[in-house]
Every structure is written in structure tokens, then in C-alpha cells.
Amino acid sequence: MGFLSRFSSSLAQVSYLFNPFASSELDMSSGAETPCGSGRSSPSLGGADSGYSSGANSESELSEVYFTKQHLRFLNRQLQFLEPQEILRWAITTLPNLYQTTAFGLTGLVQLDMLSKLKVPRPQMVDLIFLDTLHHFPETLELVDKVRERYPLVNIHVFKPAEVETAEEFKEKYGDRLWEKDDNRYDYLVKVEPAQRAYRELQAYAVLTGRRRSQGGARGSLDIIEVDEAGLLKINPMANWSFNQIQQYIKDNDVPYNALLDRGYKSVGDWHSTQPVKEGEDERAGRWKGQQKTECGIHNPRSKYAQYLMEQEKKREREALEQALQKVSLEAQS
Template sequence: MDPCIETPKQQTVDIDQLNQQLDKAHPKSILTWCLENLPEGLIQSTAFGASGMVIMDLLYKDLNPNPSIPVLFLDTLHHFPETLKLANDAQAHYGVDLQIFRPQGVTSRAEFAQHYGEQLWETDLEQFHQLTKVEPLRRGLEQLQVATWITGRRRDQSSTRAKMPIFECDRDGRLKVNPLANWSYKDVWNYLVNNQVLYNPLYDQGYASIGDEPLTTMTKPGEEERAGRWRGKARTECGMHA
């Protein structure tokens, strides 16, 4: 049985039971449950991909949490310029409390290369992700005193996420919530278009999933959504969600 969580209402909730209860629920209902039962230490973690923008729109246009939920963004120093612009535009549009965490001790891609070598992602991909994502995420979750974090992951994104639950515990015992787990790529884009939500213009150029610029390529017809990430490398995740 998965661990239990204790809500501010002093109700002990079994994660297995909660997953059964909300597995088919609309993402808005899942987010509403989180706001009502887990308001303390609740954040959204996003790299401003399509799914993350759906969650942000649901939270800040429809649910309007008060106080605001912090949005944790990992600036790896290797994002596409379009991603960084979207982060700024989304912050201005929704008025979110954007909390940015970067690799320790460096503030630019040039500094990163000076400290760790040119194209570290080619020579040591594990260390690259440890420095740019895993450690900054862990530091961000600790500094923000996070108890629950919301992600935009979906089951249809890749075979490794096919059985992902709505609610799960991360490696440090925090609750992780995946409100869009049941949604498809088509569901996400129907929502974005119908609600005129901001999105990364790189999607219009043939990118189906957008990560770090050196490790992201366009997706070919018939490929999984995340096939353009780490192309040619035996990898499907960066380590953030291990």
C-alpha cells in the first residue's frame, strides 16, 4: 500500500484510495481537491510545456487560488529562447509567483561551459542533468518548503509513463500530483486552442516536446511525443521524476 498523507483538515488519506476516487476525474476537479485539502506547501512545477500551460490556466483563470501557488521553474541555462520568453509572458499574463532555480554557482550558458566543459551533455549526460535539473529541483523543493507539487506529466507521453498514477510520492516523501495523467496530446491541444492559452511557438515548427535546446529535436510522424528528447541516446527521463 502506498504511504498515507495527512491533510490540514486532519484527515488521513490513503493514496491508493484517493487514486481510485479521482482517477477519472477532470483535472480541474483534481486541482480543486488539492487546493481544498493541501493548500500548505503546494506548488506547480513546470518547464512551460503545453501540459504545464493547461494546468496554469486552470489554476489561475478558473480556480484563482488565494494565496497564490508558487510556480517552480528550472532555468537549466540551456533552454530555447522561446521557452524563456514564454515563462516571462506567462508570469505577466497570470501574475504567478514564479520561483526560478538555476545550476549552482553559474548564471549563463557560457559560465556553465567554463565550469563544466563544452557540451557536457555529450560527455556526461548524467552529470549534466544532475547539475541542471536534479539538484536545482531538490534545492527548490526544500527552499520553498514544498509538501505537494503538481506536474504536467501524462500517461500517453511515453511508454515509461503509461501506468503513472494521479497521486504518488516522490523519492523524498512529498506528494506529487499529475492532474493530466489521463489526458491525451489531443486533449491538451483542444484545451489550449479553445481557451486561447499561451504556448511555445516551437510547437508550430514541429517540436512535440520541448526540453533543453541541445537535447531536443523535432518529432517525426508516428513517433511518441517525447521521441525528440535525447534522440540517439538510451534515455527517456532526465532524473527529476525517478
Template sequence: MTSPAFATPLELPLSQETLAAINDHLRPLDPPQILEWAVKHLPSLYQTTAFGLTGIVAIDMLSKIAPNTANQPPLIFVDTLYHFPETYALVEEVEKRYGLKVTVYKPAGCETVADFEKKWGERFWERDEDTYDFAVKVEPGQRAYQDFNVCSVITGRRASQGADRASLQPLEVDATGLLKLNPLFAWKFSQVEEYVKANSCPRNKLLDQGYRSVGDWHSTIKSGAGDAGERAGRWAGKAEKTECGLHKDYFAMKAKAKATQEATA
């Protein structure tokens, strides 16, 4: 009899015993093997990416595992409206290089920065960063998952990024029941860089201009001499902030955003 941990596709929700068995199986595998397992076993699998190096590596690996783009997990890009021009250019480069169509989701009811600022005000991230993260990243992401009945997503998280990610497992289940696959969970940043170079993967041109990690233009600066960590330059001056919101408690962020909207209505 087939173990429930290796049914194709997996039946949801996963029990803790099944999740533990899957992680025991995936932990010693290399990233392409983890992705190959995921393509076979995970239901309604998508990749949510902001086109950082780890996300690009996963895209490249998947292109080799499933050369037919119809068999690759579809790509979702959450456009905060505040990305650098270089990031938008990278999205187009990835589409052209791999023959993929990226599905873009933006903040609810907003197509432009002007739309967003009319709804939330200028420099909203300075006044309420948590609600800003919810409005530009979390809510659009959840809307995409609902529209496409997404059950599983590939992320670019790695344990070496530290903070909340230090104890990362290959497969996790968040509070909403979404399966999150972290295929490069055990890789160091040097391994990611080596793969990108060896496979001539597309990369954000800002990484050649002194930036170490790229997010929204208003919260990303060039890393300075002596800066530690591969995410140096993100959320400058906010040592307590280590996550953009996509991997934080969805229900807590939703409740706070609703309270903020009601208070300002």
C-alpha cells in the same frame, strides 16, 4: 469521523492505504476537479514546470479555480541555462497573462552558461548525461523544495506519454517523500491541444516550427516525417532515454553525481 485520505491538509507521511484511497477518489475526476481537490488538501503545494503544453494547461485551469493569484500554487521554473530563447519568452508571457511571478532556480553556483562550463566543462551532457541532468535539473529542483519547504508539486506528466509514465496515477510519492500530483494523467495529447486552442493558452512558438516537444536546445530537434510519439525530437538518437531526470531516482542520481565530482576534483 473524517477519513485520513480527506483530511485538510493531509498529514504526512501518507500510508499506502491513504494513498490508495486518494487515488481511488481522484481517478474518475477530470483535471480541474483533481486540481481543486489538491488546492484544498495537499500541504505546501507548488507547481514545477518547464512550460510544456500540459503544464500550461494546469496553470490555466488553476487560474479559473483560484482567480486570486495569492491562492494559486506558486510556480517554480528550473532554468538549465540551455533553454531555447522561445522558452524564456514563454515564461515572461505566462507571467504577464496570468499575473504570476515565476521563481527561477539555476544550477548551483551558476548564473550563466559560462559559469556552468567553467565548473563542469563544455558539452558536459555528451560526456555524462545523468550527471548533467542532476546538475541542471534535479539539484536545483531539490534546492527549491528545501528552500520553500515544498511537500507537494503539480507535474505535467501523463500516462499517454508512455515509457515509465504508462502506469501513472493521479497522486504519487517519490523516494524523497515528495507528493507528485499528475492532474492530467489520463488525458491524451489531443485533449491537451484542444484545451490550449479553446482557451487561447500561451504556447511555445517552436511548436509551430516543427518541434513536437521542447527541452534543452542541444537535445531537441524538429520531429521528422513518420516520427511517432508526442515527445519525438527529444533526446534524438537515444531511444533508451525517456525521462529528463526530475522524475528518476533522486538518490541514485545524487550518488553518481557525487562520484563524478570526486573523480574530477
């Protein structure tokens, strides 16, 4: 019996995670921990036989998924020893409403190619979520077209900043060069809010990311599985790979990639915050060069601006509740 088979068997002890009769409150007398996983609305599966959901063809309802801290530790210990393809196979046969978030960087492209070649009970591409910030390099948008041509079965869901369609409209609505005046707000408008909207509208339960430990910074201690504060599962199948391994896979499998990588870039984001890197520099050294910043906000949703907006929303909810209670009280007295 192979390691993946043994690992799949060992998952039986946490099989209740997808039990339709499971309660959101675990039996504390058994020593189980309080759930730290998803409290999102119930996802759908594309077929009970496969156990896999494509975001595009949901049919039946599943109960909510809960991971305790104990289960997360167990899963991360086991997944740590698997190759990316095995982690991907586990994810698509285990997790409902699974998507891949991508900016079409090298790691995400490797992951996409691996997914296209996986042999699973019900072969099906994982839908992509692409956040069009309206400030991508032309080369990035050209790459999107190449990906569509190379992988015609993949669905790409594009999400832009709310209420704008072009960079010019964004400038008119929020002012010129917002990223220089208020980068927290810019990140929230072009990345964090569209990502949250995508997860909500698509009812995403879990997402595959292209983050790796070798990228450094906050990613240096990356787990294979994470649960964010909103309950979204984030799977990092490529966490153990190096940049050289990624490059070699791209070369060996003739995977399309961003033309900017042939001009000294290693990690590509928006045109205004991305530069080529020098020999020996960190892979992401060209992102936000000269700033104490390593993430755009998608993987750090509790930015100052996001926190401010959340506090304002909670304040509005409290005020609405108080007004409703006052109205009920007045009606009861009349």
C-alpha cells in the same frame, strides 16, 4: 450530491492525515500500514479557513503529512474518475505548501490556465517552480515573459544550477558539452539538484506535475498521486488526458504556448537534446533522440550520479560521527 462532494465526504476516513496530534507511527493493531508519505519538515498554511497554502504567504504550522500505501491506493482509485479541474480543486484545498513544477510545456500551461479559473474558497494561484538549466531555447524564455504577462498573479520561483548564472559560466566550471560526456552528471547539476534545492528552500510538501500517461515510456502507468523517496507528494492531474485534448484546450482558451510547437516540436527541453518529431512519432520522440532515455532525472532522482553523491554524503556523515565519538572517548579518558 455531486461526485466530488461524495468523494470529499469519503475522505473523512483519512482526515487524520492533517491531525496536529497524529503520530508518525500508526497503530498497527488496527490493520493500518506503515506510513509511506512525507517525512518532510512541517509546512505552513496561508489560513486555517481555506485549508490551502500558498508558498508565498505561510503563517501557521501544520504537523507532518503521512499517507499509507492503503490510503494512496484509495485516493488514486477515487481521483482516477475526476476531471483535471476537480483534481486541482481537491489538491489546493487539501494539500499544504503546494507548488507547480513547470518547464512551460503544453500540459503545464493548460494546468496553469485551469488553476487561474478555479473557483475555490480562497482563490489564489499556485506558485510555479521553473528550473532554468541555462540551456533552454530562446523561445522558451520568451514564453516565460508571456506567461508573466497573461497571469500576473502567479509567482515564478526560478532555480538555476548552483554557483553559476550563465551558460558560459557553466561551461567554464564543468567543461564544454557536459551533456555529451556525462549526461547523468549534467542532469543532476541542471535539474535534480536545483529541484531538490527548490523543494527544500520553499518547504514544498506537494507539487503538481504535467506528466501524462499518453506520453508513453515510464509514464504509461502513471498514478494521479505519487510519493517519491524523499517524501514529496507528486500530483499528476492531467494523467488521463491525451495530446489532442491538450492541444484543443490550448486553442479553445487562447493559452500562450512555445513558438517551437508551430515548427514541428511537441515536447521542448534543452536546445541540445530536443528535436522536432515526424508525423506519427511519439509525443516525446524528439527528446534525447537516439538514446535509451525518457526522463531527465527530476522524476528519476536515483540516477547513477545522484546515488554516487548520496553514498559519498553518507560516507562523510559516518566519518564525522566516528571522529566525534573518538573525541568524546578521548575526553572521557583524560
